[in-house]
Amino acid sequence: MIIAPSLLAANFLCLEKQCEELLKHQLTWLHYDVMDGYFVPNHSFGADILKQLKQKFPFFYDVHLMVSQPKIFIEFYKTIADVITIHIEACSHPQEAIELLKKIRSYGIKAGLSIKPKTSVEMIESCLPFCDLVLVMSVEPGFGGQSFMMDSLDKVKQLKELKIKHDFDYMIQIDGGINQETAKLADAAGVENCVIGSALFKDFPSQLGVYR
Numbered sequence: 001m002i003i004a005p006s007l008l009a010a011n012f013l014c015l016e017k018q019c020e021e022l023l024k025h026q027l028t029w030l031h032y033d034v035m036d037g038y039f040v041p042n043h044s045f046g047a048d049i050l051k052q053l054k055q056k057f058p059f060f061y062d063v064h065l066m067v068s069q070p071k072i073f074i075e076f077y078k079t080i081a082d083v084i085t086i087h088i089e090a091c092s093h094p095q096e097a098i099e100l101l102k103k104i105r106s107y108g109i110k111a112g113l114s115i116k117p118k119t120s121v122e123m124i125e126s127c128l129p130f131c132d133l134v135l136v137m138s139v140e141p142g143f144g145g146q147s148f149m150m151d152s153l154d155k156v157k158q159l160k161e162l163k164i165k166h167d168f169d170y171m172i173q174i175d176g177g178i179n180q181e182t183a184k185l186a187d188a189a190g191v192e193n194c195v196i197g198s199a200l201f202k203d204f205p206s207q208l209g210v211y212r
């Protein structure tokens, strides 16, 4: 199981130290939530912060685009992200998502596609051959610290079955309300990558060893 710490929950007053601690604990992914205030009712960071982080820390930068114009934002992150995940709900049609996933891959980086809690797996079925990562949101996107939605696990199981059946390559990631308990449930359902925000950064760094 890969753990992707979510920068949104970090303490920005001691960010450098926290990044060092993550790497010291072999937590090499960094989940970077980009929010535009339209797709979700919140606003987070722009690309300049990621550029600065990248100069200093060798993370695998996992950019989660919660934006209504993914096409524009992909361009901001194409040279600094290792994986860019877009939302199907921000696309007018699954074919548009496929075009964007292909575009992301054309930049030599991994392409991810995410579904919000009310979106079914069927909605993205035609896109799955073009995904390196599929992100199941287990809370409504926009804010950290929310409670895990159990029915997201059914979607994980469905995605795992499809992956096996069609021999797809994507990694199944889950994001929202992950803690020690829900991480175990996610693991049992077939999740390969857990984004963890508040549960990891509260009482920092005592929780780091738990998820290693």
Ligand code: DX5
Pocket: 006, 007, 008, 009, 031, 033, 064, 139, 140, 141, 142, 143, 144, 145, 146, 175, 176, 177, 178, 195, 196, 197, 198, 199
């Ligand atoms: C929420 C973000 C998450 C968030 C998770 O919209 O996509 O990545 O940081 O935070 P927790 O783990 O606190 O739910």
Ligand code: ZN
Pocket: 006, 031, 032, 033, 064, 175, 195
């Ligand atoms: Zn996220």
